[in-house]
Amino acid sequence: MAIEPTVAIEPTMDRLPQWHDISTFLPARCNSILDVGCGDGRTLTLCPNIGFRAGIDYDPAAIRQARSTVPGGHFCVGSAEALPYPDGAFDAIVSCVALPYVDIPTAIRECSRVLRPGGVMMLSVHSWEFLNLLFRENKPNFTGRVFRVYVRLNGLFFHLTGRLFAYPFNRGVMESFQTDKRMVKVLAAAGFQEVVKLRRPISSFVATRRRTPDAR
Ligand SMILES: C[S@@+](CC[C@H](N)C(=O)[O-])C[C@H]1O[C@@H](n2cnc3c(N)ncnc32)[C@H](O)[C@@H]1O
Numbered sequence: 001m002a003i004e005p006t007v008a009i010e011p012t013m014d015r016l017p018q019w020h021d022i023s024t025f026l027p028a029r030c031n032s033i034l035d036v037g038c039g040d041g042r043t044l045t046l047c048p049n050i051g052f053r054a055g056i057d058y059d060p061a062a063i064r065q066a067r068s069t070v071p072g073g074h075f076c077v078g079s080a081e082a083l084p085y086p087d088g089a090f091d092a093i094v095s096c097v098a099l100p101y102v103d104i105p106t107a108i109r110e111c112s113r114v115l116r117p118g119g120v121m122m123l124s125v126h127s128w129e130f131l132n133l134l135f136r137e138n139k140p141n142f143t144g145r146v147f148r149v150y151v152r153l154n155g156l157f158f159h160l161t162g163r164l165f166a167y168p169f170n171r172g173v174m175e176s177f178q179t180d181k182r183m184v185k186v187l188a189a190a191g192f193q194e195v196v197k198l199r200r201p202i203s204s205f206v207a208t209r210r211r212t213p214d215a216r
Helices: 017-025 042-046 060-069 104-114 128-135 142-161 180-189
Strands: 032-036 052-057 074-077 090-096 115-126 192-197 202-209
Touching: 017 042, 017 115, 032 042, 032 104, 042 060, 042 090, 052 060, 060 074, 090 104, 104 115, 104 180, 115 128, 128 142, 142 180, 180 192, 180 202
Parallel strands: 032 052, 032 090, 052 074, 090 115
Antiparallel strands: 115 202, 192 202
């Protein structure tokens, strides 16, 4: 069964004014940045002065596009849940509306691992309000309606338990909405501190990787 993930029809960046201020959130020393779920690479074009810009996405077509959007960037096809980079490799990580499609606790732990202590992560997810705005954009068929029930239940389950489950009719697909409370808990559990919420309806957070040695 073909499942269409819930993505905005317009280009994502038009909807996320806070991403245009990205440089104000980056750490003072920032020579390397990773975009998790980079899509066509447009987020990395907002920070042209960072020497090492990398992106990962599980869609090979997106990675091909990203390579032409960001010449000199370092892109690879791969999964947010198993980042192919060494510990502490990056000064900053960005992830713009990619986490709603992944196993979030696993992906955030991976981000924490590859971020240096004191490094900064900026991410946007789908709040309940934003998910409903997206859902209003088109009328799904029966299969699509079943999938939307799954996305809502998965988000509720995530809020209550901190865990996510794959779409029962296609185990390779995962999608959910994210509440602020749960995101703050997941970030804290993965070793982030100073979690700052930016604005609604698109939930964005900026979080700093703890400096203490016990932080995971
Ligand atoms: C809504 S798009 C956002 C793309 C880009 N960040 C932007 O703002 O334009 C979500 C992206 O997440 C990627 N993605 C979904 N699941 C992923 C996973 N498990 N690992 C890596 N990338 C994933 C998709 O291929 C897609 O490019």
